[in-house]
Amino acid sequence: MTENEDEAIARPGFRFSLNAVILWIAILALIFTNVLTYNAVLDLKNELRTSAVSGMPIPAEEVAKQFIKATNIPSTVTTEVEDVRYSPEEDTYLVEFAWTLTATGKKWYSSTRLKSDGFGFYHGQILSSQFNQPLGRTRPYSVSVHTPSPLKGKP
Incomplete structure (x- = not known):
């Protein structure tokens, strides 16, 4: 080398x-x-x-907002949510609310349970005759809230 x-x-x-x-x-x-x-x-x-x-699938604030939107009938009653509780064992929301009759100004209080259907919707009925009577209803008033869709905004 x-x-x-x-x-x-x-x-x-x-x-x-x-x-x-x-x-x-x-x-x-x-x-x-x-x-x-x-x-x-x-x-x-x-x-x-x-x-x-x-532990809540829907935040309490969102449940209250959707509940008010579903029950607020400006010509007859205006509603406000007092409290929202969630039971994970039953997958149910307890909504305590108040409503004011537009005609008389009288305020009433009640509560309802919103039960899950297993697909993100929670359904319940307002059984109070003081709520249903001014609406001209003889049957309970149905209310539902829902979780946002995971596909919203996606192609």
């Missing part, structure tokens, strides 16, 4: 290679996507943990 051959074998030197650059870009992209995925998983875990703590 000659001296030149020994030097070439001993120190290979740095060579610019397009394959090496592409490999490093791919490795950095994988690390970046793993970090983003890890953060997304942590966010989902925190969201699940907080929803499990509350």
Whole structure:
């Protein structure tokens, strides 16, 4: 062996290679996507943990809002929700509410249970004759609230 051959074998030197650059870009992209995925998983875990703590499939504020929208009949009665409770054992909401008769201004109080149908809807009936009579109803007034669809806004 000659001296030149020994030097070439001993120190290979740095060579610019397009394959090496592409490999490093791919490795950095994988690390970046793993970090983003890890953060997304942590966010989902925190969201699940907080929803499990509350135990409610629909927040109490949303139940109250939907209940008022379903029962507020401006020409006859105006309603307001006093309290919303959820029973995970029965998958039922207890809604305590008040309504004011528009004609007399008298305020009444009652409650109703909204039971799950297993598909995100909670149905109940207002049995109070003081509520139904001004509406001209002889049968109970049906009310329902629902969870938002998981497909809303998606193609």
